[in-house]
Structures are given as structure tokens and as C-alpha cells.
Amino acid sequence: EEAKSIVLKEDPSLPPAKKIKISQAIENRDHRVKVSGWVHRQRTQGKDMKFIVLRDGAGYLQCFLSGRLCHSYDALTLTLESTISVYGIISELPEGKTAPDNHELRVDYWEVIHKAPGGDDAFTNQLNSEADPSVLYDLRHLVIRGENASAALKVRSSVLKSFRDHFASKDLTEITPPSMVQTQVEGGSTLFSLQYYGEMVYLTQTAQLYLETCLPSLGDVYTISESFRAEKSHTRRHLSEYTHVEAEMAFITFDDLIETVEDMVCDVVDRTLADPKISQLVYQLNPNFKKLERPFMRLDYKDAIQYLKDHNITKDDGTFYEFGEDIPEAPERAMIDKIGKPVFLCRFPAEIKAFYMKKCVDDRRVTESVDLLMPTVGEIVGASMRITDLEELLEGYKREGIEPTPYYWYTDQRKFGTCEHGGFGLGLERFLAWLLNRKTVRDCCLYPRFTERCAP
Numbered sequence: 451e452e453a454k455s456i457v458l459k460e461d462p463s464l465p466p467a468k469k470i471k472i473s474q475a476i477e478n479r480d481h482r483v484k485v486s487g488w489v490h491r492q493r494t495q496g497k498d499m500k501f502i503v504l505r506d507g508a509g510y511l512q513c514f515l516s517g518r519l520c521h522s523y524d525a526l527t528l529t530l531e532s533t534i535s536v537y538g539i540i541s542e543l544p545e546g547k548t549a550p551d552n553h554e555l556r557v558d559y560w561e562v563i564h565k566a567p568g569g570d571d572a573f574t575n576q577l578n579s580e581a582d583p584s585v586l587y588d589l590r591h592l593v594i595r596g597e598n599a600s601a602a603l604k605v606r607s608s609v610l611k612s613f614r615d616h617f618a619s620k621d622l623t624e625i626t627p628p629s630m631v632q633t634q635v636e637g638g639s640t641l642f643s644l645q646y647y648g649e650m651v652y653l654t655q656t657a658q659l660y661l662e663t664c665l666p667s668l669g670d671v672y673t674i675s676e677s678f679r680a681e682k683s684h685t686r687r688h689l690s691e692y693t694h695v696e697a698e699m700a701f702i703t704f705d706d707l708i709e710t711v712e713d714m715v716c717d718v719v720d721r722t723l724a725d726p727k728i729s730q731l732v733y734q735l736n737p738n739f740k741k742l743e744r745p746f747m748r749l750d751y752k753d754a755i756q757y758l759k760d761h762n763i764t765k766d767d768g769t770f771y772e773f774g775e776d777i778p779e780a781p782e783r784a785m786i787d788k789i790g791k792p793v794f795l796c797r798f799p800a801e802i803k804a805f806y807m808k809k810c811v812d813d814r815r816v817t818e819s820v821d822l823l824m825p826t827v828g829e830i831v832g833a834s835m836r837i838t839d840l841e842e843l844l845e846g847y848k849r850e851g852i853e854p855t856p857y858y859w860y861t862d863q864r865k866f867g868t869c870e871h872g873g874f875g876l877g878l879e880r881f882l883a884w885l886l887n888r889k890t891v892r893d894c895c896l897y898p899r900f901t902e903r904c905a906p
């Protein structure tokens with residue numbers, strides 16, 4: 451009752467407060483500011499002191515309330531995730547005290563914008579269901595307010611920028627291809643189909659074929675867009691919708707292609723870590739992160755088959771993988787985790803790869819294809835040189851049982867000025883799962899889409 455009678459008022463004799471985001475706090479120290487955000491943490495000390503860590507998405511700011519400011523009814527009933535505005539001066543903390551960015555806002559006035567529920571409905575109770583991960587995906591809109599979930603999303607944003615800056619530095623042009631398509635590229639079993647004015651169309655699995663058509667008109671190109679795969683399996687690294695970083699380059703060799711991928715992965719890591727704020731988030735999530743050593747190891751598929759035998763990595767039935775068989779996720783992971791560093795797995799047999807891959811000149815059984823495997827995740831990049839010869843392309847369609855008619859525009863590329871070219875696709879969420887040491891790609895995107903989940 452007594453608290454209810456306390457009415458806080460802003461002192462009109464104080465200098466007007468400048469409205470800032472927490473990201474601008476350092477440069478606005480020692481001036482009166484106004485900051486709005488969500489109550490991230492709070493702690494009361496005795497009757498006369500209250501510490502609030504305010505979060506505005508751009509950062510965290512410790513706020514210190516004293517005396518009357520923490521006697522009001524709002525102060526006594528303040529709940530986590532309530533929105534408030536605080537006014538006052540940010541000053542550096544003396545040595546020995548710690549707070550985000552080593553400073554604190556001494557509040558001279560504050561107001562509640564909206565109070566989040568307390569008691570049984572309190573925010574922390576909502577998220578207390580850690581037992582069942584599916585509940586946490588139902589509550590992902592709240593989970594992303596957490597320090598680690600939001601850190602991953604912030605790094606993701608920075609990594610996207612690093613990819614764009616990297617490609618710009620190499621003179622690649624960004625394109626934005628359509629997502630609704632009438633051709634399959636990476637196998638019919640993972641296609642999502644939908645009705646399109648009475649016709650059946652698919653959600654794209656890759657922009658690759660469209661990127662290839664841009665070479666003669668735009669030169670080397672890239673895209674960062676969504677790809678869709680109707681994956682039937684529940685795994686830590688498969689999403690139904692993922693962000694696909696793809697590039698295509700003309701007049702290159704297979705070696706150039708491998709170099710390009712290695713250079714990109716290292717440069718994107720460097721660019722991302724160059725921002726101290728982002729670097730801090732990377733190490734917050736992955737304290738043991740170590741920069742990559744070049745060159746990456748290269749291993750031919752046929753030698754990988756031998757590696758699996760030598761290390762007694764078998765199929766479920768105890769038999770060994772043989773040349774010509776796909777190396778699934780589990781043995782691939784077992785191998786890469788044993789090796790413990792990035793590996794370019796090269797020259798896969800044509801039969802287990804897509805129709806468009808160029809065969810090796812010295813061994814017609816295998817293709818100029820390469821996957822980049824990273825420890826803890828496995829494959830993060832799929833790359834290949836593409837068929838340049840019209841006849842070989844037509845054979846490729848045939849081998850994969852593809853009716854060539856709807857691919858006329860792709861076939862035309864081999865008629866009107868063909869060239870040696872190649873490219874790659876990198877799964878952004880897998881790259882992040884590696885960089886940030888996340889257990890699953892599901893924690894590396896905003897609202898993951900996977901088997902039986904399309905919400906929120």
C-alpha cells in the first residue's frame with residue numbers, strides 16, 4: 451500500500467535524455483540517456499538497491515536503481531521480460547566490478563511500458579520444460595530471447611554479411627533465383643511439390659542450374675537463398691528448408707574450384723571474427739574454436755572407402771562399404787571426427803552423384819566432385835565441375851532417368867558457347883553448427899523446418 455503511494459517523476463531540472471540503443475552506450479557514456487528494452491535479469495540488494503540487466507536486442511546494459519526508485523510498486527512487482535524505459539547516466543565501472551561492457555546506467559528516473567506476467571505464468575516457468583525438446587521448438591519465439599539462442603542468430607547475420615563481402619571482393623554478382631521450379635536437380639525423393647494454377651511444381655532444391663545460365667550474361671555469380679528438401683530422416687543436420695549459399699564460376703579447373711571453397715571458408719571465418727562483438731559471441735558459444743589451418747586435407751572417395759575399412763567403420767550389419775556405395779551420415783561423421791580437421795572428400799562415383807557432374811579424364815568411373823567435411827558436422831559443402839559436352843549431358847539425364855524436355859534451357863547452355871565451369875553449395879546452418887559448435891542445425895536458424903514441424 452505504501453509502495454502504491456510512491457509516484458516517480460522525472461526531475462525537470464535534469465538535462466534532456468538522448469534516446470539511444472544499447473549498442474551506442476559506450477559512445478554516450480557520461481551523458482544523460484534514455485534506453486528502452488526488456489528486463490533480462492534483475493537482482494534486489496537490501497531495501498534500497500536494485501540491479502536490472504536491460505536487453506534491447508542490440509546489447510545488454512546493467513542499470514542501477516537506488517532509494518525511492520526501487521521502493522515504488524512497479525519496482526517491487528517488476529517481472530522478467532517486462533518492457534521498461536530507464537533514464538540516467540552511463541559510467542564506467544571501477545575495477546573489480548563486472549557488468550556488460552564494463553559500465554552501468556545510474557537510473558534517475560524509470561517507467562514501465564508493459565508488465566509481463568509473474569507467478570505461474572512467468573517467463574521462466576514457460577521455458578522450464580527442457581525435458582522435451584519439441585516443447586522448446588513450440589516455444590522458439592521465447593527461446594530466441596535467451597543469450598545463446600540470440601547469439602547464434604546474431605552471428606548468423608554477421609556470417610551472411612561476411613559471405614556477401616567475400617563474394618563482392620571476388621567480383622561475383624548476386625542473383626535471386628525463383629523458388630518455384632519445374633525441374634529436379636538433386637534427386638526426386640526429396641522434392642516438395644505444390645499446386646501452381648492446376649500444374650504441379652516443386653520448391654527448389656538448389657539454384658545451381660539457374661546460376662549456370664547466368665555465367666554468359668553476368669559472369670561469375672552467387673546467391674544466398676532458401677532451398678527445400680523433403681528429408682524423411684530426423685537428423686541433427688537436415689532441415690526441410692535451409693539457407694543455401696551457392697556460387698558458380700566460369701573458365702575454372704577442378705583444382706581452382708577446391709581452392710575457391712577453401713579460400714572462402716577461411717576468409718568468411720576471418721571476416722566474421724574481425725568484428726570484436728561477433729568474435730565474442732562466437733567464443734561465448736564455442737570457447738574452443740580454433741582458426742583453420744591451410745591447406746585442408748584432401749582425400750579421394752576411393753581412399754575414404756579404404757579408410758573406413760582400416761578403421762573398422764562398418765554398416766549396421768557389420769559389413770564394409772564398397773566402392774560405388776554412398777557413404778551415409780554416420781560413417782562420414784565417424785571418419786571426420788577421427789581425422790579432426792576439415793577434409794575435402796574428392797572424386798565420387800558418377801552413379802551416386804547428380805546428372806550434371808563432369809567425369810574425370812583419367813578415370814571415367816568417378817566425377818570432378820568434392821564435399822567439404824568439417825569435424826562435428828560432416829558435409830557442409832557440395833561442389834563439382836559441370837558437364838561441358840552436350841552428348842555427355844544427355845547421357846547424364848538418361849542415367850538418372852530424367853526426361854530432358856523441361857531442361858531445354860539448361861541443355862541450351864551446352865549449345866551456345868559451352869565452357870569449363872563449376873560451383874558449390876554450402877548449407878549456412880551447417881556452417882554455423884560447425885563454427886558455433888551447436889548440436890544441431892535446428893539451433894542455427896530462426897524457426898527451423900524439419901519433419902513434422904512447420905511452426906511457429
Ligand code: 4AD
Pocket residue numbers: 635636655656657658679681687688689690691692694696697829830831832833834873874875876877878879880891
Ligand atoms: O550437396 P548438395 O545437395 O549440392 C547441391 O545442391 C548443389 N546443386 C550445390 C551447387 O553446386 N550449387 O547440397 C549442398 C549443401 C550440402 O553440402 C549441405 O551443407 C546443404 O547444402 N544441405 C542441407 N542443409 C540442411 N538441410 C538439408 N536437408 C540439406 N541438404 C543439403
